[in-house]
Ligand SMILES: Nc1ncnc2c1ncn2[C@@H]1O[C@H](COP(=O)(O)OP(=O)(O)OP(=O)(O)O)[C@@H](O)[C@H]1O
């Protein structure tokens with residue numbers, strides 16, 4: 051079953067008189083429980099594509115179907131609902147509320163799903179336990195390490211049981227050891243049946259996925275299965 | 286849309302996180318509400334005191350006198366009013382049959398009363414009264430005997446005393462039958478009058494009552510106008526008797542039809558009306574000043590909210606990224622503005638009521654809270670928050686999620 055289908059998506063930014071073609075005619079399908087890595091040089095359109103898939107941004111042209119629903123035709127409110135229920139987004143820069151503790155940050159999507167206090171706290175706590183942060187529930191982002199912040203962000207992405215996890219360079223701001231810990235987490239998430247799309251610059255990170263899509267100048271340059279997939283282990 | 290309690294919680298949390306900015310923002314609102322509430326508190330206390338003071342004093346009573354007790358502004362057009370003479374009073378009493386008591390009284394203030402080698406401070410009030418005036422003033426005899434018609438008829442040198450004078454001059458001696466001295470005139474004490482309820486926290490028992498005729502023989506017959514005091518049988522005929530009295534007085538004093546009364550009817554209502562006349566001007570002034578202050582405060586709130594929206598662009602982006610709808614963000618910022626205004630307003634109200642009561646206690650008025658103005662004030666706060674919070678909230682709600690997330 052495919053979750054995402056995009057056809058001939060393009061995105062054009064106008065900066066002054068010049069047009070920047072961030073994406074050109076990109077077509078893709080992503081199936082349930084796939085683990086996809088997106089690679090490509092800087093400026094090739096990876097983030098633009100992820101934001102589009104995450105319903106944070108809208109394409110200039112083309113068609114986007116999410117679970118057979120036409121996203122291109124959705125209103126702002128419908129897009130907000132899709133972001134809330136169907137998509138878990140993990141950012142390179144974490145994007146946590148700096149004044150709120152880990153628990154509240156993880157609760158945030160549930161507030162906007164209208165889930166009441168007690169259940170919300172339970173689910174948020176459980177998500178934090180799942181990412182190994184039961185000890186840091188009441189810490190604020192500036193009281194956490196980079197890897198721990200990213201775990202909070204992952205817990206926030208997981209807490210709504212979304213259909214897909216989108217992660218734009220989730221290890222980009224982490225050292226390789228911490229990055230590896232995060233990749234172990236993604237692997238576990240994938241093994242429990244989740245669908246993951248992940249942007250990375252690192253070949254060895256990309257090898258954790260079972261499919262690599264390479265972008266170049268806004269085009270899909272290649273789209274291949276990973277033959278020598280790397281399954282991380284906890285040591 | 287998420288629940289309002291949730292939105293309120295988010296707003297309060299974020300206001301708490303920015304305590305200093307919150308305090309600065311609400312200062313204007315606090316000042317605006319403070320100024321109106323402090324004035325309204327004092328006015329309410331004054332009104333309550335006057336109302337309770339006079340209504341507990343003489344029920345169903347009014348006075349006819351030459352001039353108003355208090356005058357508000359303007360030149361005196363009625364400088365040449367005739368005195369109300371004893372003859373006017375006698376005629377009036379002959380006409381006004383339907384009243385319970387029709388008395389007359391005159392006053393001298395700041396007198397010294399002597400007994401033996403003791404004397405009072407020069408703050409004693411001397412009243413000349415008829416027997417009916419004893420009743421309309423609610424002067425009832427505690428011990429000794431009451432004033433009688435023949436005391437007035439024969440201008441006897443007798444007097445009744447307020448309690449304070451008894452305490453001051455007589456101590457343990459029984460004052461009845463003793464002779465004391467006022468302005469060189471000997472007076473025999475025949476009775477002591479029951480203590481009067483306090484007015485503005487002041488004792489009112491420092492007075493001496495003589496027969497009106499005796500009073501006039503001391504202080505001159507023509508020198509002063511008499512006050513006519515009337516008590517009706519009941520509340521129901523009170524207003525009718527006032528009407529009738531005005532008619533009789535106009536006849537007696539030959540006031541041509543169409544001209545204003547050349548005397549003043551002083552009743553509880555007229556007193557309250559007078560106080561209201563004075564205070565309504567102050568009220569309007571305070572209201573206008575407060576509205577201007579609140580408008581200025583509102584602009585301040587809008588400014589700070591706009592800064593806050595810019596500062597928190599990233600937060601807005603994060604909220605939108607995880608599924609906040611426009612309305613959620615709109616309500617969050619609108620609620621923040623309203624909560625700010627309510628907090629500021631509440632502080633202003635508490636301070637205003639507090640300071641108002643402090644000031645009122647200096648004149649011994651009863652403590653009170655102007656509930657109507659508290660309600661009006663809080664409504665205005667909410668309104669200011671809504672009016673000046675809408676634009677910043679609208680701006681926040683319409684931020685593009687991806688632009689907002691990118692904001693540094
Ligand atoms: N808001 C914008 N306005 C104008 N141009 C933009 C905007 N966002 C992205 N671009 C341009 O679109 C192109 C693709 O940008 P994008 O962020 O998707 O690259 P990327 O592949 O994620 O790069 P990196 O690996 O450095 O993160 C770039 O040339 C960039 O300059």
Ligand SMILES: [Mg+2]
Nearest residue numbers: 096097098218
């Ligand atoms: Mg990028």
